[in-house]
Amino acid sequence: MSTETHTAGGEHGASSPEPARRTKALTIGAVSKQLEREFPDVSISKIRYLEDQKLLSPRRTRGGYRLYTPADVQRLRTILRLQRDEFLPLRVIRQELAAGRTEAEVAQGGAGDGRPMRRATVAVKGEAALYGLQDVLDETGAEPALVKELEDYGVIKGNRRDGEVFYDDTEKEIVRAVQELARFGVGGRNLRVFRTSADREAALLEQILAPALRSRNAERRKEGVEALENLAAVASHLKHLLLVRDLRRIAS
Numbered sequence: 001m002s003t004e005t006h007t008a009g010g011e012h013g014a015s016s017p018e019p020a021r022r023t024k025a026l027t028i029g030a031v032s033k034q035l036e037r038e039f040p041d042v043s044i045s046k047i048r049y050l051e052d053q054k055l056l057s058p059r060r061t062r063g064g065y066r067l068y069t070p071a072d073v074q075r076l077r078t079i080l081r082l083q084r085d086e087f088l089p090l091r092v093i094r095q096e097l098a099a100g101r102t103e104a105e106v107a108q109g110g111a112g113d114g115r116p117m118r119r120a121t122v123a124v125k126g127e128a129a130l131y132g133l134q135d136v137l138d139e140t141g142a143e144p145a146l147v148k149e150l151e152d153y154g155v156i157k158g159n160r161r162d163g164e165v166f167y168d169d170t171e172k173e174i175v176r177a178v179q180e181l182a183r184f185g186v187g188g189r190n191l192r193v194f195r196t197s198a199d200r201e202a203a204l205l206e207q208i209l210a211p212a213l214r215s216r217n218a219e220r221r222k223e224g225v226e227a228l229e230n231l232a233a234v235a236s237h238l239k240h241l242l243l244v245r246d247l248r249r250i251a252s
Contacts, residue, residue, distance in 0.1 A: 025059065025067035034073065039080045041248060047076065053090050055079055055097070078103040089180055130159065130166035140176040147175060149188035155195050201239075205231050 026034065028044050035042050050056050051066075056076060058066040068076070081103060082088050088096075088106070096106040137144060150156045156174050158165035167175070178191065205228060206213070212224025 025069050026073065028058075028066045028068065031068045031073055031076065035077060035080070038077070039084070041244060042080060050076070050079060050090075053094065055090060055094050082106055129169055131168075131172055133158075133165055133167070136167050136172050136175055139172065140179050142175050142179045142182075146178065146182060146188075150175065150178060150191070153188040153192060153195070155188055155191050197239075201235055205235065 028047055032042055032044050032047060047056070051058065056072060056079075058068045058072050060066060075097070078097070079090075079093055082093050083090070086106070093106070131139070133144070133147065136142070136147065147156070151158060155178070156167065156171040158167050158171070160166075178186070178188070181191075208231065209224050209228055212220050212227065215221050215224065
């Protein structure tokens with residue numbers, strides 16, 4: 001019985017007494033199945049799309065079949081993690097990987113154009129760094145009109161000091177995210193739904209933890225703040241999962 005096996009090595013070398021060990025390559029279907037436990041929404045069509053976006057370049061057989069080496073699979077896993085966990089656009093992921101940056105380095109920040117690109121952590125303690133308008137524009141690449149529009153619709157709220165407006169880390173990252181959405185024609189007026197949703201979630205968490213957050217006991221207030229951060233992280237993850245579910249239905 002003959003069984004066809006694709007490998008990443010050459011087809012010759014059987015005459016050698018000790019042929020070099022060859023690494024088995026996987027078909028696109030096998031790759032999808034291997035990754036589906038960690039990434040339930042992965043599919044053959046999605047992997048092909050990432051190839052179309054110049055993020056992957058698997059070897060092709062003479063018959064046109066894609067073959068993925070372990071390095072290809074690891075690269076795909078990195079791309080999917082950066083999409084899911086860091087919410088980075090494919091354009092940024094492609095630039096960063098092309099520059100030779102590792103998954104950890106990309107996650108820590110650094111867009112391909114030298115500006116930091118990172119997801120704000122769910123932390124409510126401590127004093128946030130403040131940035132002037134020009135700093136925000138320089139780091140995000142946004143236009144002043146976009147920042148003003150976000151302020152007009154209440155999406156961001158600058159902190160006025162001595163006649164100048166300052167923005168914290170979270171607001172700076174909001175501007176950066178909206179800058180990406182603006183490429184698709186999404187403006188401040190379209191973001192009311194996000195602001196309303198965030199206001200309602202914050203009110204719910206406040207209601208749940210109000211006794212601890214308003215306690216006169218410093219230790220209990222500290223515990224309340226820590227619980228708030230944990231709840232916020234869980235709520236953020238839940239919202240992401242619900243969005244993925246609904247988008248999957250739209251795409252199907």
